[in-house]
Amino acid sequence: MSDPEQDRNAVISRVLEERKDRPGALLPILHGIQDALGYVPREAIAQIAHALNLSRAEIHGVVSFYHYFRTSPPGRHTVYLCRAESCQSMGANQLVEHAKAKLGVDFHETTHDGAFTLEPIYCLGNCACSPAMMIDEEVYGRVTPERFEEVVRQVKEAA
């Protein structure tokens, strides 16, 4: 049995080693950690601060500024629903309500079974096929409530 904390630290050290000397390294580092772990664990903040010779407050300030970075583990899949104007013109608000009811969560929450985290997103550049959503890195267009349910079911079954 491997120790999850040790594994996390190994990932953080590897990312830091690879990226810390790049100009403006912090965002690439945070992406590297989140890509590997799904989130930026609290213990990473001190390690990054040490590697970049910055204060922990500065690292925390950057992590908390960007909507994309998260400090707690997400569900197995993240559902991003677009709330922007173009999607609203095609019924995004109703889709948001439907999704919240179906998944039984509000935005930024994870379903009880740990399958899905629901997040709002402000434009996926899929405005010609509104309303749009993204699950992990897969974009979906013209998402009716029925299509939402179908896609969510497929994603869950595929896992």
Added chain:
Amino acid sequence: MSIRAYVPRDSSALSLGAESVASAIAVEAARRKADVAIVRNGSRGLYWLEPMVEVETAQGRIAYGPVTMNDVAALFDADFLHGGRHPLFLGPTEKIPYLQKQERLTFARVGITDPLSLADYAAHGGWKGLREALGMDGAVAVKQVTDSGLRGRGGAAFPAGIKWKTVLDTPSYQKYVVCNADEGDSGTFSDRMIMEGDPFVLIEGMAIAGIAVGATRGYIYVRSEYPHSCRVLDEAIALARAGGFLGDNILGSDKAFELEVRKGAGAYICGEETSLLESLEGKRGMVRYKPPLPAIAGLFGKPTVINNVITLASVPIIFANGAAHYRDFGMGRSRGTLPIQLAGNLKYCGLVEKAFGVTLRELLYDYGGGSASGRPIRAVQVGGPLGAYLPEQQFDTPLDYEAFMAIGAMVGHGGIVAFDDTVDMAGMARYAMEFCAIESCGKCTPCRIGSTRGVEVIDHIVAGREREKNLALLEDLCDTMLNGSLCALGGMTPFPVQSALKYFPNDFKAAPKRKVA
């Protein structure tokens, strides 16, 4: 010889099932022993027809769409590989009126070529502009851009040549070229289409900018909402480097330019150029005070050309065909073409590249075909979340930076979002304030606090609490945000709010109408 079939790998086409169509064609071709080479092209921008499959025939490219994986067997039965008839048959792609009536300069190759084929790019006029630029003195190259009349396509419409000249004239041992690919405005997707559909044109434009101003390093700052664009750009940069179009010795000229993709992290404000530079430096995306201009002290304090994707992607054709060719398109002080994006509640959403001067009405009805819902179009928002909402009586305004400014609106990045008559404009005004509150960087008070107060005041008005007093308060608040904010986020959020109030006052009267089912 194998038959070439094109299935787009554009994000929007993928969002409608293009991947399953491509694999169904591959499986069916193998089953029938048909010799098919599947090319994953960019999108032509006719999104109601996506996934649109094209085949190369003796009569040119023939289109079929919208194709689902379940149509594939029937398409083979109809001999679509030789342009056979089928209910999804659209005829020669180039003859589709939506496409035929356009003036595609920046988008000349998008949807036509394989985005990751250097051979395709070169065969369609690629690298011609770069070769021209390599033979030019920096000042001559910058003058090309100035003479073309090209203005920043990201929204601010600042003359690109002037920006470039400032960087050229500022001495420094290190200069940068930064591409703003943080396309966060709702209703816009032209940057994404270029990055996914013709990435080499952006790389070429950035290399030309670097050579012109003496910058040797470039960054493309892509939003995290565009994972696919990041992947395509990374691949394209590696290919361009291997081909000698990037690196220490571009095409044997001894000139150097290196390029890297950097991923944003879901902050709308990072589309503002100084905030983007902060983010690239690894900081919170807080807006900087200007001056100094980024052209003088930009990335890491060094002179920096920072332009939008479309601006930089328009540079190669200016160098390939000459500044005059580009300048001959357009009207007034808006020269060249604009890739317009039709979005929202329209029947035919897509990409329409036209010379400046086309009217909103032509775009909404001749191209867009009216609303998707079949109901009357009540309002359109041009230029993203900071753009004004325009009613029917403004639809004859030509797309031109100055004409839009004259009616208190902006062309912005050329995104047009249509709403039908079920829209609740007080709700949209509230959303504008709410969006500003979510996305404000927090540096200046009018934006940080004003946006939250704006949401509250609109709630009071709609609920009928001290209506007149709150209406006056909202006007006052908008005035403060307009005049007192540090950047366009706080400074322009009042545009959608005030235009909604001005043109749709009844929506603010009673409790908001619920949407018609």
